[in-house]
Structure formats: structure tokens, C-alpha cells
Amino acid sequence: xxxxxxxxxxxxxxxxxxxxxxxxxxxxxxxxxxxxxxxxxxxxxxxxxxxxxxxxxxxxxxxxxxxxxxxxxxxxxxxxxxxxxxxxxxxxxxxxxxxxxxxxxxxxxxxxxxxxxxxxxxxxxxxxxxxxxxxxxxxxxxxxxxxxxxxxxxxxxxxxxxxxxxxxxxxxxxxxxxxxxxxxxxxxxxxxxxxxxxxxxxxxxxxxxxxxxxxxxxxxxxxxxxxxxxxxxxxxxxxxxxxxxxxxxxxxxxxxxxxxxxxxxxxxxxxxxxxxxxxxxxxxxxxxxxxxxxxxxxxxxxxxxxxxxxxxxxxxxxxxxxxxxxxxxxxxxxx
Amino acid sequence: xxxxxxxxxxxxxxxxxxxxxxxxxxxxxxxxxxxxxxxxxxxxxxxxxxxxxxxxxxxxxxxxxxxxxxxxxxxxxxxxxxxxxxxxxxxxxxxxxxxxxxxxxxxxxxxxxxxxxxxxxxxxxxxxxxxxxxxxxxxxxxxxxxxxxxxxxxxxxxxxxxxxxxxxxxxxxxxxxxxxxxxxxxxxxxxxxxxxxxxxxxxxxxxxxxxxxxxxxxxxxxxxxxxxxxxxxxxxxxxxxxxxxxxxxxxxxxxxxxxxxxxxxxxxxxxxxxxxxxxxxxxxxxxxxxxxxxxxxxxxxxxxxxxxxxxxxxxxxxxxxx
Amino acid sequence: xxxxxxxxxxxxxxxxxxxxxxxxxxxxxxxxxxxxxxxxxxxxxxxxxxxxxxxxxxxxxxxxxxxxxxxxxxxxxxxxxxxxxxxxxxxxxxxxxxxxxxxxxxxxxxxxxxxxxxxxxxxxxxxxxxxxxxxxxxxxxxxxxxxxxxxxxxxxxxxxxxxxxxxxxxxxxxxxxxxxxxxxxxxxxxxxxxxxxxxxxxxxxxxxxxxxxxxxxxxxxxxxxxxxxxxxxxxxxxxxxxxxxxxxxxxxxxxxxxxxxxxxxxxxxxxxx
Numbered sequence: 001x002x003x004x005x006x007x008x009x010x011x012x013x014x015x016x017x018x019x020x021x022x023x024x025x026x027x028x029x030x031x032x033x034x035x036x037x038x039x040x041x042x043x044x045x046x047x048x049x050x051x052x053x054x055x056x057x058x059x060x061x062x063x064x065x066x067x068x069x070x071x072x073x074x075x076x077x078x079x080x081x082x083x084x085x086x087x088x089x090x091x092x093x094x095x096x097x098x099x100x101x102x103x104x105x106x107x108x109x110x111x112x113x114x115x116x117x118x119x120x121x122x123x124x125x126x127x128x129x130x131x132x133x134x135x136x137x138x139x140x141x142x143x144x145x146x147x148x149x150x151x152x153x154x155x156x157x158x159x160x161x162x163x164x165x166x167x168x169x170x171x172x173x174x175x176x177x178x179x180x181x182x183x184x185x186x187x188x189x190x191x192x193x194x195x196x197x198x199x200x201x202x203x204x205x206x207x208x209x210x211x212x213x214x215x216x217x218x219x220x221x222x223x224x225x226x227x228x229x230x231x232x233x234x235x236x237x238x239x240x241x242x243x244x245x246x247x248x249x250x251x252x253x254x255x256x257x258x259x260x261x262x263x264x265x266x267x268x269x270x271x272x273x274x275x276x277x278x279x280x281x282x283x284x285x286x287x288x289x290x291x292x293x294x295x296x297x298x299x300x301x302x303x304x305x306x307x308x309x310x311x312x313x314x315x316x317x318x319x320x321x322x323x324x325x326x327x328x329x330x331x332x333x334x335x
Numbered sequence: 336x337x338x339x340x341x342x343x344x345x346x347x348x349x350x351x352x353x354x355x356x357x358x359x360x361x362x363x364x365x366x367x368x369x370x371x372x373x374x375x376x377x378x379x380x381x382x383x384x385x386x387x388x389x390x391x392x393x394x395x396x397x398x399x400x401x402x403x404x405x406x407x408x409x410x411x412x413x414x415x416x417x418x419x420x421x422x423x424x425x426x427x428x429x430x431x432x433x434x435x436x437x438x439x440x441x442x443x444x445x446x447x448x449x450x451x452x453x454x455x456x457x458x459x460x461x462x463x464x465x466x467x468x469x470x471x472x473x474x475x476x477x478x479x480x481x482x483x484x485x486x487x488x489x490x491x492x493x494x495x496x497x498x499x500x501x502x503x504x505x506x507x508x509x510x511x512x513x514x515x516x517x518x519x520x521x522x523x524x525x526x527x528x529x530x531x532x533x534x535x536x537x538x539x540x541x542x543x544x545x546x547x548x549x550x551x552x553x554x555x556x557x558x559x560x561x562x563x564x565x566x567x568x569x570x571x572x573x574x575x576x577x578x579x580x581x582x583x584x585x586x587x588x589x590x591x592x593x594x595x596x597x598x599x600x601x602x603x604x605x606x607x608x609x610x611x612x613x614x615x616x617x618x619x620x621x622x623x624x625x626x627x628x629x630x631x632x633x634x635x636x637x638x639x640x641x642x643x644x645x646x647x648x649x650x651x652x653x654x655x656x657x
Numbered sequence: 658x659x660x661x662x663x664x665x666x667x668x669x670x671x672x673x674x675x676x677x678x679x680x681x682x683x684x685x686x687x688x689x690x691x692x693x694x695x696x697x698x699x700x701x702x703x704x705x706x707x708x709x710x711x712x713x714x715x716x717x718x719x720x721x722x723x724x725x726x727x728x729x730x731x732x733x734x735x736x737x738x739x740x741x742x743x744x745x746x747x748x749x750x751x752x753x754x755x756x757x758x759x760x761x762x763x764x765x766x767x768x769x770x771x772x773x774x775x776x777x778x779x780x781x782x783x784x785x786x787x788x789x790x791x792x793x794x795x796x797x798x799x800x801x802x803x804x805x806x807x808x809x810x811x812x813x814x815x816x817x818x819x820x821x822x823x824x825x826x827x828x829x830x831x832x833x834x835x836x837x838x839x840x841x842x843x844x845x846x847x848x849x850x851x852x853x854x855x856x857x858x859x860x861x862x863x864x865x866x867x868x869x870x871x872x873x874x875x876x877x878x879x880x881x882x883x884x885x886x887x888x889x890x891x892x893x894x895x896x897x898x899x900x901x902x903x904x905x906x907x908x909x910x911x912x913x914x915x916x917x918x919x920x921x922x923x924x925x926x927x928x929x930x
Binding site (some may be wrong): 056060061200 | 786
Binding site for chain 2 (some may be wrong): 674700725726730731755756757758761762764766768769770771772773781785786831834835838
């Protein structure tokens with residue numbers, strides 16, 4: 001094949017004076033139409049590969065470096081506030097913690113009428129969250145099982161959609177509804193607060209449970225059924241335990257979230273300065289107390305608010321760590 | 336021909352199992368029904384409580400700034416304005432950062448680092464709202480008041496930075512706190528949708544001689560576009576519903592001010608502050624009407640976000656043939 | 658012709674002035690694991706060179722080393738020299754981005770960009786390197802699509818998404834996208850394995866047409882395909898130590914009719930593979 005037949009439009013062959021390609025006897029070569037548009041000639045490109053870049057290429061490199069650099073430090077913009085908040089809570093709270101803090105209720109006041117401790121609020125929070133768990137977790141778990149194992153068709157779609165709707169309600173609305181439906185007829189109580197929190201807790205558990213159960217391979221279910229195990233037992237003893245990790249994770253995260261909630265408790269659980277174990281009575285919650293004390297002019301109350309904040313954050317963060325690390329889930333990036 | 340003999344002993348067992356199956360299914364169905372019920376009760380509850388105000392005041396809530404329950408004046412414009420401005424401001428501040436964090440986690444970070452950094456970003460979401468409020472009051476406000484003063488002095492001719500900064504808080508600071516609070520949402524969901532972009536797409540553009548940033552900009556982000564918008568919408572939805580952190584740093588002033596440096600109010604905040612002591616039944620009903628408004632905005636944003644994110648994750652994005 | 662020793666790959670000698678790519682002592686790693694050991698061979702300009710061998714023997718890895726795509730995988734790297742027209746693309750100051758402008762790639766599964774129209778897909782590579790007006794780009798689009806025999810099929814739907822095309826059409830679109838930036842070399846990684854036989858034949862026709870203007874290196878599982886399109890063929894295999902390596906390299910005719918290495922003979926006669 002002669003050189004004239006091989007056209008690239010940029011004169012490589014002519015410029016370097018190299019011989020044409022080897023003769024092939026068994027392949028037919030048809031001529032192709034040349035690309036006639038102007039282009040950077042290959043020698044210049046050879047130079048670019050060897051690090052003498054033209055202006056356009058230098059700009060591309062620069063933009064790339066800047067944007068990727070920005071991306072790399074962007075995570076700091078998230079981590080810095082996290083660290084700042086953690087340090088703030090730690091520093092402010094540590095000084096104010098004492099044994100009295102835990103062992104006294106708000107009803108135990110000193111000579112100036114200032115509470116000696118807010119142990120009752122911690123107990124109150126425990127009570128409220130307990131109610132929320134008793135109500136919300138079974139709803140979440142079993143509705144999730146329904147969606148994964150039995151749910152087909154319209155009704156299941158409706159359930160899913162409504163679970164998503166309820167998942168998205170602002171926490172204050174949950175509190176308002178609890179107020180309207182429970183407090184107005186029955187008065188303030190831990191149960192009212194607990195139910196409001198349950199509203200915030202169960203939808204996430206529902207969706208997470210369904211997702212995790214769907215991941216359990218069909219072969220596991222079929223194996224159980226083939227052995228003659230009744231379907232409900234296959235689900236309860238084989239499928240759910242296999243998915244237990246994911247389910248427990250979502251439950252722990254749900255508990256962590258509602259423990260930190262304030263708005264729904266403002267007018268459901270109300271406040272109550274005494275140790276209280278009866279859920280039908282109003283109780284003080286830690287979060288609401290922190291809010292009230294911060295708004296109070298008394299500096300001692302401020303200190304107690306910070307101590308409370310430290311206890312709250314320690315619990316919530318601790319629960320999050322347990323949920324995410326111990327019950328491992330896949331996170332971050334591509335595999 | 337095979338002869339099938341009835342095993343009478345097992346028949347009873349099978350009936351028992353069927354009972355067990357039925358019962359179990361019934362129980363789960365029951366709880367699923369509870370889910371539906373709770374949503375219905377929720378909506379009905381708000382509607383019935385809001386009804387008196389809906390019929391008396393109705394859309395008038397959006398007509399005026401004057402919120403004076405003692406004189407039956409229920410103009411919620413200031414609250415709506417505050418909610419909208421703080422949420423949009425939060426999204427503006429967070430959006431790009433959140434997406435860039437996702438870019439870092441998916442495209443840049445070595446797998447060893449991506450996990451812990453992703454974890455730390457998600458931990459921002461675990462911090463309770465009231466803690467953000469505390470931090471806002473005691474750290475951010477003192478820190479930013481000189482900044483606000485500076486903005487006011489030098490850029491005060493722009494209405495956005497006019498007025499006088501108040502020590503009780505401002506729309507700007509509320510927007511900033513919200514930005515930090517919704518950052519993990521935007522980053523995490525963006526990361527998930529970007530990670531779902533097939534590698535073959537990345538290789539395709541790289542093989543043409545693209546830089547990594549060009550790959551992100553021209554292929555990864557467009558492919559994940561719907562999901563990223565979904566992430567932003569979901570973040571917006573979270574910001575709209577935030578209560579405690581906002582009410583602690585926004586100043587709780589029920590007026591519309593043009594300046595970001597002035598205090599303001601939000602729908603969620605007014606509900607938190609006033610639902611505890613209302614002057615009359617119309618007052619509480621009006622608050623429920625605001626609650627309904629907030630509820631509807633929230634649901635709307637959430638549903639929209641889910642549709643967008645779902646469309647990417649299920650691969651219905653254009654191009655997933657075969 | 659070099660005589661065959663049992664440990665050195667049997668190779669023909671090639672005149673230096675016809676060499677487009679010279680691979681010398683290429684070793685490719687995935688993390689700490691050596692996947693391809695000590696490959697050396699010369700690719701002749703404006704010809705088709707096929708890389709064949711059983712699965713997992715490293716031929717795709719070698720191919721991807723030629724345009725520095727191998728290192729895109731986290732932890733992967735390569736050592737050795739790959740000279741493109743005399744310049745070592747693994748040189749210390751060489752930017753892989755620039756290498757890939759000169760060496761293009763066609764992938765096993767067609768990967769057009771679904772968010773771009775057919776038109777934008779074709780010029781995607783061009784637009785990275787400068788601003789061109791629609792008027793400047795339209796003729797390029799037409800010519801490249803004609804070159805890949807796709808123009809008549811899509812000329813009225815250039816604005817539509819590439820996702821609506823068939824597999825064979827998508828692969829030709831990707832080829833058009835590839836040649837629009839006028840690379841010197843086109844690497845093809847089993848480009849027909851996801852296509853039906855008719856689409857496969859069309860791609861093979863195109864390969865023979867493009868050979869006049871491009872140097873083509875193709876990895877293929879299909880020996881008949883290598884016989885149909887390739888001027889030269891290199892046979893790879895897994896060694897006993899788990900690394901892949903070059904066994905024999907010669908003209909296609911010689912490899913398939915008179916292989917010098919026993920392992921090559923066993924593979925091409927179908928005794929394993």
C-alpha cells in the first residue's frame with residue numbers, strides 16, 4: 001500500500017518519513033474518507049505528552065486540581081462543626097456534673113429554690129422512651145415483616161407510601177397531634193409523650209425492616225419450607241434472625257433519635273419536678289428541661305442544662321456508635 | 336397408578352400449621368393496618384383541630400404579618416417568610432458543599448478513609464436539635480455578631496444586610512445552623528446515588544482523555560442528577576420542619592424584615608412557643624392550621640424527594656437498556 | 658526469526674520504523690498482587706494486533722496498560738516502559754489524560770452517555786479540549802458517523818438519546834466517539850462479545866477499514882475473529898505462579914498455522930481454553 005493512500009490529514013507519515021505498513025495478503029483494506037477539519041498535529045500532541053502542555057491543557061489541569069482540592073477539604077466543613085459541638089458540650093458539661101445531679105429530683109430545692117439535681121428528668125426520659133419503644137417498635141417490626149413477606153399489590157403500596165409520609169412529619173407536628181388526641185381528653189402524661197415519639201420512630205423501622213428482610217435470599221426461605229417448617233415459623237425463626245443485624249440497627253438508631261427530641265414533648269409530657277414512675281402522669285423529660293433551664297435567668301440552672309446536654313449527647317452518640325459499628329452496615333464509597 | 340393414602344395423624348398437624356400461618360399473617364397485617372390508621376388519624380387530627388380557624392380565617396393567614404391572638408388577628412406571613420428564607424438559605428449554603436463531600440467520598444477518598452469520614456459526616460445528623468440550639472446560642476451567636484456588624488457596616492446599603500443585628504439571633508444564623516444540620520442528609524444521599532453510577536460510564540469518559548473533575552462534571556453528576564436533586568429536596572424538607580435549633584437562634588420576632596441580619600420567626604418555632612399557652616380555642620386552632628400548612632409542605636417535599644431518588648436507584652434513568 | 662527457547666516468548670522481529678507502540682518489561686499489579694509479568698512486544702503502526710488467550714490470563718490488563726486505564730482501579734499500578742512513537746507514556750512527567758487523547762478505547766459493553774444526545778456523544782471527547790460551535794462540530798459528527806456506517810441510521814435523530822439505539826449501533830457510536838478525537842491508536846477490549854453475530858461482522862468490517870488510519874489492538878476470546886481481522890496475534894497465558902505472561906507473538910497466519918510454542922499450539926487447536 002503506498003503512502004498516498006494513507007491519509008490522516010495531519011501529515012504524520014509525511015513528516016516522519018516512515019515506511020508504509022506491512023503487506024497483508026489476506027485482509028482487504030478499503031479506502032476511507034479523510035477527516036479534513038483542522039486539528040492539532042500529532043507532533044504537538046507528542047510534546048504535550050512529554051509535559052510541554054499547551055494553554056488549554058494547562059487550564060484543564062488547573063481546574064481539575066482546584067475542584068478536586070475543594071472536594072477534598074469539603075468534608076472538613078462537616079467535621080469541624082461536629083468537633084466544635086462535641087468539644088462545646090464536653091467542656092461546658094463536665095464542670096457541672098456531680099453525683100447530686102443524678103440523685104436529686106427538681107423537687108429537691110436548696111435554700112434559694114434552685115433544684116439540686118435533675119435526676120427525675122433522666123428518669124422521665126427513660127419512661128417516655130420506654131413507652132415509645134413498647135408502642136413503636138412492634139409496629140415497625142411487624143409492619144415491616146408484613147411488607148416484606150406478605151405484602152403484594154395495592155394495600156402494601158399504600159402502607160409503604162403512608163409509612164414514608166409519617167416518616168417525614170416534623171417532630172413538632174407529632175407533638176401537636178399527641179396534644180390534640182391524648183392530652184386534651186386525658187391530660188398530660190408520659191404516655192402522650194411516648195406515643196408522639198412512637199410516631200416518629202416506627203416508620204423508619206418499618207422501611208428498614210422491609211429492606212433488610214428482602215435481602216435475605218429466597219433459598220433460605222425455600223430451604224425451611226422444604227423441610228416442612230410452617231411459613232410463619234420460617235419467617236420468625238429463620239428469616240428474621242438472619243436479618244436481625246439490620247433490624248436492630250434501625251431500632252437503635254430510632255431510639256437514639258427520639259431520645260434527643262424536644263418539640264414533641266413540650267406539650268405532651270409537660271413537666272413534673274418529682275420522681276415519677278407512673279406513665280399516666282406528666283413527667284419531665286431531659287430535653288425539655290434543658291430547653292427550659294437555658295431560657296431561665298439563673299446561672300445554676302444553666303450549668304445543670306449543660307450537664308444534662310452532656311449526658312444526652314453521650315447517650316445519643318453512644319447509641320449511634322453501637323448501632324453503626326457493632327451492628328455493621330455497609331457504608332461509604334464504592335466497593 | 337400411584338395410590339395416595341391419607342395420613343390422618345398429619346392432617347391435624349397441617350391444620351394447626353395453617354392456623355399458625357393465618358394468625359401470624361393476621362398479626363403482621365394488623366400492624367400494617369395500624370400504620371395506615373396512624374397516618375389517617377394524624378391527618379384527621381390536624382384537620383379537625385384546624386377546622387375552626389380554617390373556616391374563620393382560612394387563607395387569610397397568608398395575607399398579613401399581624402399575629403395578635405388576643406385580638407383575633409392571625410396573619411402568619413412572618414412565619415411563612417421565616418421558614419422559607421431560613422430553609423432556602425440553608426440549602427444554598429449546604430448544597431454545593433454536600434455534593435462536593437459526596438464527590439470526595441465516592442471518587443477521591445481511598446476506601447480506607449471513605450468509611451470513617453462518611454461515618455463522621457453522618458454523625459452530624461445524630462446530634463439532637465436542642466444541642467444545635469445550645470451551640471447556636473452560646474457559640475455561634477457571639478462568634479457571628481461581629482461578622483454581622485461588619486456586614487451591616489460595609490454592605491448595609493444592600494437591603495439583605497441592612498437593619499440592626501440583634502443579640503437574640505437572626506435569620507442568617509438560623510440559616511447557618513440549619514445548613515449544618517441538613518448537610519449530612521444532602522451528602523449521604525448524594526453519595527449513595529453517585530456510587531450507583533456504573534463504572535463503565537466513568538471509564539468511557541476517562542478513556543477519551545478527561546480529567547477526573549471533567550468525569551464528575553460531565554458524566555457522574557448528570558447521570559445521578561435526579562437523585563442529587565432529590566437529596567437537596569429532602570434536605571430542604573428537613574430544614575422546613577426543624578423546630579428547636581431554629582427557635583433558639585432566630586430571635587423569635589414575628590415580623591418580616593428584609594435583612595438577613597434581623598431576627599425572624601418560623602412556622603415550627605411559633606408552634607413550639609405558643610402551643611403551650613394559648614389564649615383561646617381559636618388561637619389553638621389557628622396554630623393547628625399553621626401545623627397543617629407545615630405538614631403539607633413537609634409531605635410534599637418528602638414525596639418529591641423520594642420519587643427523584645427512587646428513579647436513579649432503580650435504574651430507570653435513561654440509558655439502562657438490557 | 659528468533660529461535661524459540663522454552664522460557665522466552667517466541668517473537669518475530671519487527672523493523673523499528675514501523676513500530677507504533679513498544680512495550681518493554683511491562684509488569685501490572687493489582688495492589689500487591691502481580692497480575693501480568695514481564696511483557697515485551699512491539700505493535701506495528703496501522704495494523705491490527707490481536708491479544709488472545711484463555712480467561713484471566715491478563716490480556717485485558719495489558720491492553721488497559723497501553724492507555725493507562727489500568728491505574729484507574731484503586732491500588733492498581735504498572736511498571737516498565739510503553740513507548741508511543743518514541744515517548745514513554747509511563748515517563749515521570751507524563752499526564753495520563755494526555756496519553757488517552759492519543760490512544761482511544763472501545764469497551765466490552767457499549768457505554769454511550771445516556772444523558773447526552775447522539776450528537777453530543779460523538780463530540781464528547783472533542784468538547785473536553787476546546788470550545789467549538791455547533792457549526793464546527795456538525796461536519797465532524799457526520800463524517801465520523803459515516804466512517805462507522807451509522808450516519809444513515811441516525812442522521813434524523815441526532816438529538817435523541819443514545820439509549821434508544823441497539824447494542825450494535827451503540828458500539829458503533831462509541832467507536833465514532835473514539836475516532837472523533839483522532840487518536841493514533843484504538844484499543845478494543847472484546848468489543849463484540851456483547852453483540853449479535855451480524856453486529857459483530859459489521860464491527861469487524863469497520864476494523865479492517867480503520868486499519869488504514871489507526872493502529873488497532875484488539876483483545877478477543879474468539880480465535881476466528883482474530884483470524885479474520887488481525888495482522889499479528891499475541892498469545893497470553895497464566896503461568897504456574899498465577900501471573901499472566903506473553904507466550905508467543907507472530908503474524909496471525911503463523912500463530913494459527915505454525916505455532917512455535919507447544920502451549921500456543923494446544924490453545925489454537927482447542928485442546929484447552
